Amino acid sequence: MNSSSADRRLSTLSRHLAGTIRNEGSGISSSPTSAGNSVFANVVRAPEDPILGVTVAYNKDPSPVKLNLGVGAYRTEEGKPLVLNVVRKAEQLLVNDRSRIKEYLPIVGLADFNKLSAKLILGADSPAIRGNLVTTVQCLSGTGSLRVGGEFLAKHYHQRTIYIPNPTWGNHTKIFTLAGLTVKTYRYYDPVTRGLNLQGLLEDLGSAPSGAIVLLHACAHNPTGVDPTLNQWEQIRQLIRSKNLLPFFDSAYQGFASGSLDKDAESVRMFVGDGGECFIAQSYAKNMGLYGERVGALSIVCRNADVASRVESQLKLVIRPMYSSPPIHGASIVAAILKDRNLYHEWTLELKAMADRIITMRKKLFDALSARGTPGDWSHIVKQIGMFTFTGLNTKQVNFMTQQYHIYMTSDGRISMAGLSSRTVPHLADAIHAAVTTVG
Numbered sequence: 550m551n552s553s554s555a556d557r558r559l560s561t562l563s564r565h566l567a568g569t570i571r572n573e574g575s576g577i578s579s580s581p582t583s584a585g586n587s588v589f590a591n592v593v594r595a596p597e598d599p600i601l602g603v604t605v606a607y608n609k610d611p612s613p614v615k616l617n618l619g620v621g622a623y624r625t626e627e628g629k630p631l632v633l634n635v636v637r638k639a640e641q642l643l644v645n646d647r648s649r650i651k652e653y654l655p656i657v658g659l660a661d662f663n664k665l666s667a668k669l670i671l672g673a674d675s676p677a678i679r680g681n682l683v684t685t686v687q688c689l690s691g692t693g694s695l696r697v698g699g700e701f702l703a704k705h706y707h708q709r710t711i712y713i714p715n716p717t718w719g720n721h722t723k724i725f726t727l728a729g730l731t732v733k734t735y736r737y738y739d740p741v742t743r744g745l746n747l748q749g750l751l752e753d754l755g756s757a758p759s760g761a762i763v764l765l766h767a768c769a770h771n772p773t774g775v776d777p778t779l780n781q782w783e784q785i786r787q788l789i790r791s792k793n794l795l796p797f798f799d800s801a802y803q804g805f806a807s808g809s810l811d812k813d814a815e816s817v818r819m820f821v822g823d824g825g826e827c828f829i830a831q832s833y834a835k836n837m838g839l840y841g842e843r844v845g846a847l848s849i850v851c852r853n854a855d856v857a858s859r860v861e862s863q864l865k866l867v868i869r870p871m872y873s874s875p876p877i878h879g880a881s882i883v884a885a886i887l888k889d890r891n892l893y894h895e896w897t898l899e900l901k902a903m904a905d906r907i908i909t910m911r912k913k914l915f916d917a918l919s920a921r922g923t924p925g926d927w928s929h930i931v932k933q934i935g936m937f938t939f940t941g942l943n944t945k946q947v948n949f950m951t952q953q954y955h956i957y958m959t960s961d962g963r964i965s966m967a968g969l970s971s972r973t974v975p976h977l978a979d980a981i982h983a984a985v986t987t988v989g
């Protein structure tokens with residue numbers, strides 16, 4: 550291969566002309582970079598994301614009865630996305646405040662937002678906050694918080710293995726693997742009882758190497774909707790602490806499970822209350838409906854204030870080359886709501902209304918299946934908690950429901966209850982009934 554500058558110029562020219570002159574006979578030799586022979590010719594097409602790809606397929610379906618129960622995004626009874634009233638109010642306040650500017654935030658984000666986020670998850674009277682044991686950095690929603698936490702651990706923690714529940718949110722494996730950690734799973738869900746496999750969980754974490762990181766869903770486990778009871782959490786906590794495992798909480802649904810922000814934070818507070826160290830990734834996508842604003846936080850609770858401040862200095866080194874600093878708008882909305890008593894109160898009411906609507910949908914779907922005499926025990930629909938029902942439907946049945954009924958959901962049989970409304974319950978129940986009785 551000749552790489553003289555004349556040849557390079559010819560090759561550039563050839564690329565330039567490729568649209569108008571056929572290469573053959575043009576007198577210009579073809580190079581690997583000529584059009585039609587891209588340097589990326591070997592790139593294989595990637596499959597769609599297992600969750601977000603469901604929406605891609607849904608959008609292509611022209612059917613008027615189509616229903617998207619794939620991604621966990623809240624919809625109203627009318628099937629519309631919801632911007633909370635309190636968010637609209639906070640945005641108005643921000644717009645009216647002429648003193649607000651658009652300068653870069655610091656690497657760690659908005660200071661008020663960070664303080665208030667730690668308070669929200671750990672509790673207003675948290676001794677860990679009072680003792681300055683917590684460092685909180687604003688990140689790009691829950692996903693970004695998990696990634697930043699993962700990269701910090703890969704760089705600064707002696708044990709690079711993270712245990713995630715089986716099953717879990719599909720992105721966990723990818724996030725932590727790309728962050729540089731080794732991902733292993735622990736047993737979590739028992740398909741027979743459709744409940745928690747506590748025994749399996751304790752055995753698997755019991756045989757994990759000392760110091761291993763353990764990913765825990767703070768509440769509303771995705772995709773199963775199965776959470777440990779407080780009693781079970783206590784057993785998990787004791788095991789984790791006795792083996793010096795490092796808990797990493799993913800809190801993507803605070804307030805969405807029970808309708809109470811405090812209740813949904815109990816698991817985290819139990820772990821922080823014992824004085825041990827822990828990681829928490831928070832997302833405001835669901836509980837404030839700020840999906841596209843990408844607003845979240847990573848908190849690391851340390852043994853002492855000096856360690857916490859050194860940890861923060863290193864978090865900055867993770868963030869700066871990744872995205873430099875986080876966006877200002879979403880965090881300002883959250884801070885405005887969290888720091889104002891009236892807005893905060895209004896938020897809790899709207900949050901409770903969303904959680905209640907989801908719980909009502911569970912009851913309606915269960916009743917609709919009972920009314921149809923659909924074979925099987927469907928009580929898990931009302932027992933599970935949070936945005937999703939892990940139906941137990943298999944991939945074939947899911948495909949059948951998509952093809953015959955235009956109902957879109959993830960292939961593991963997870964449905965987003967938040968996407969359902971009184972109007973669409975009968976359609977879903979018909980589809981489940983038909984899938985169960987004909988596809989088996």
Ligand code: PLA
Pocket residue numbers: 600601619620621622689690691692693718720766771799801832833834840845
């Ligand atoms: N952690 C868990 C357990 C989640 O379920 C999700 C979102 C996230 C983190 C990340 O959310 P964020 O980055 O938007 O804050 N899971 C959704 C959406 C709702 C998704 O897959 O991106 C889901 O449908 O499972």
